Amino acid sequence: MRERIGAPAAAILALAGLYFLTPLAMTFAFSLWEGGDRYGFAAYGVLLTSPLLGQAALLSLELSLATALALFALLVPATVYMNLEAPWLRPAFEFVAALPFVVPAIALVAGLTNLYKGPAWLIGSPFYLVIPYFFLALPYAYRAIDVGVRSIDLPTLTEAGRSLGAGAGRLFWSVILPGLRPAMTGAALLTLAMAFGEFTFSNVLLFRTYAVYLNDVGQADPTQASALSASSFLLTWFAMLGALIVGGGRAAPAGGR
Numbered sequence: 001m002r003e004r005i006g007a008p009a010a011a012i013l014a015l016a017g018l019y020f021l022t023p024l025a026m027t028f029a030f031s032l033w034e035g036g037d038r039y040g041f042a043a044y045g046v047l048l049t050s051p052l053l054g055q056a057a058l059l060s061l062e063l064s065l066a067t068a069l070a071l072f073a074l075l076v077p078a079t080v081y082m083n084l085e086a087p088w089l090r091p092a093f094e095f096v097a098a099l100p101f102v103v104p105a106i107a108l109v110a111g112l113t114n115l116y117k118g119p120a121w122l123i124g125s126p127f128y129l130v131i132p133y134f135f136l137a138l139p140y141a142y143r144a145i146d147v148g149v150r151s152i153d154l155p156t157l158t159e160a161g162r163s164l165g166a167g168a169g170r171l172f173w174s175v176i177l178p179g180l181r182p183a184m185t186g187a188a189l190l191t192l193a194m195a196f197g198e199f200t201f202s203n204v205l206l207f208r209t210y211a212v213y214l215n216d217v218g219q220a221d222p223t224q225a226s227a228l229s230a231s232s233f234l235l236t237w238f239a240m241l242g243a244l245i246v247g248g249g250r251a252a253p254a255g256g257r
Helices: 007-031 042-048 051-084 087-102 105-115 126-151 154-163 168-197 200-204 210-220 222-256
Strands: none
Touching (some): 051 210, 126 168
């Protein structure tokens, strides 16, 4: 039998829901304002017909995917190795993962532009932003992947795979990695949210990402900016709900074997 939620807990949940939903509702209401006492979806219509919105959103999506791939390529093997073979390295991992929280974004972009002189094709490309995005998303991606690695019985899975003759590559791809799909999905979503919301690097380096486009629209038409903000919130929530459903559906059969 399910336990009923008590009155104090229900009141706290209601206040929390009101706290989070009221600003979103007010933002959505303002996005419908067309002047005077007229309300409609004119702001949404203008945005849907703007080619600049699609270009900015596509660029942020591409950057988030590239950043997520770079994070997976480095963090997944490193975190698995650390938990399996070198747990004494955990304090060092935790320290490095926390560094982006300590250093301000404007200091990061100043240091990056002064120290990193890489190939011209990369510096002149929007994918140059993958480098700072990697460090900005590192704390969130590391936490998500580390929790996923620690939630599976890594020593038992490794011993079972080796006893069946699996090499290191087969063990990683066929035994360990499938159990990390929900954690990697969460890390990818956090990276996606970071890439769509990051403004400092994109603005300073003069790349027109989604956040920069949102800022430009806000200076010209606040109702369109409100429409973009409300749509971004809803899309993020639906994406996270879909990831929870997909991750739960994959995890259930694996746990039942």
